[in-house]
Amino acid sequence: GEDVEQSLFLSVREGDSSVINCTYTDSSSTYLYWYKQEPGAGLQLLTYIFSNMDMKQDQRLTVLLNKKDKHLSLRIADTQTGDSAIYFCAETRGSYIPTFGRGTSLIVHP
Amino acid sequence: GAGVSQSPSNKVTEKGKDVELRCDPISGHTALYWYRQRLGQGLEFLIYFQGNSAPDKSGLPSDRFSAERTGESVSTLTIQRTQQEDSAVYLCASSLAPLADVSTDTQYFGPGTRLTVL
Numbered sequence: 001g002e003d004v005e006q007s008l009f010l011s012v013r014e015g016d017s018s019v020i021n022c023t024y025t026d027s028s029s030t031y032l033y034w035y036k037q038e039p040g041a042g043l044q045l046l047t048y049i050f051s052n053m054d055m056k057q058d059q060r061l062t063v064l065l066n067k068k069d070k071h072l073s074l075r076i077a078d079t080q081t082g083d084s085a086i087y088f089c090a091e092t093r094g095s096y097i098p099t100f101g102r103g104t105s106l107i108v109h110p
Numbered sequence: 111g112a113g114v115s116q117s118p119s120n121k122v123t124e125k126g127k128d129v130e131l132r133c134d135p136i137s138g139h140t141a142l143y144w145y146r147q148r149l150g151q152g153l154e155f156l157i158y159f160q161g162n163s164a165p166d167k168s169g170l171p172s173d174r175f176s177a178e179r180t181g182e183s184v185s186t187l188t189i190q191r192t193q194q195e196d197s198a199v200y201l202c203a204s205s206l207a208p209l210a211d212v213s214t215d216t217q218y219f220g221p222g223t224r225l226t227v228l
Contacts, residue, residue: 097169
């Protein structure tokens with residue numbers, strides 16, 4: 001299997017919460033990231049979490065980390081049409097090269 | 111603009127031709143990365159430059175791929191004798207220093223070059 005796995009698509013209604021999930025295989029992962037890629041643009045770092053944390057909140061974004069299950073999630077509260085993008089989960093193990101998942105396409109419809 | 115720029119934004123070429131892709135990192139960023147993003151796939155690491163150190167080429171898929179960087183400035187990724195499987199978006203990213211401290215050494219990505227090999 002792949003090192004970092006994500007579901008490929010998520011569709012939500014505007015105003016609802018979105019939860020994007022990610023699983024990883026390496027228990028020695030040190031940093032875990034969420035990136036956002038809008039059409040025609042490069043990846044933009046949204047948020048990150050250290051492996052010794054369980055949760056991190058940043059305005060509408062909440063990151064949850066279950067280290068035992070190697071599961072990372074990104075919750076977007078009050079999802080807006082501008083949140084439509086591809087969201088990438090990534091992890092590093094103390095090296096300089098993150099390993100990325102395939103990305104989850106978030107589609108927000110009215 | 112202070113971001114990472116890449117050129118061209120789109121490149122269509124015929125199988126067997128050589129292509130050169132360019133990346134202009136953020137000024138002062140010592141680390142530069144090239145990734146490949148195939149349709150529906152995650153980012154695939156290709157090569158990493160850090161200052162004047164020897165580059166980490168461990169991700170280059172074949173000897174048809176090469177990259178250069180002059181000092182801490184522009185980098186070019188060259189693909190020789192292109193094949194259809196080389197069709198992808200090639201992304202460049204730069205960071206101030208290696209990702210030892212993610213709070214200060216975030217990777218900044220360019221918009222990518224979409225390569226189509228016919």
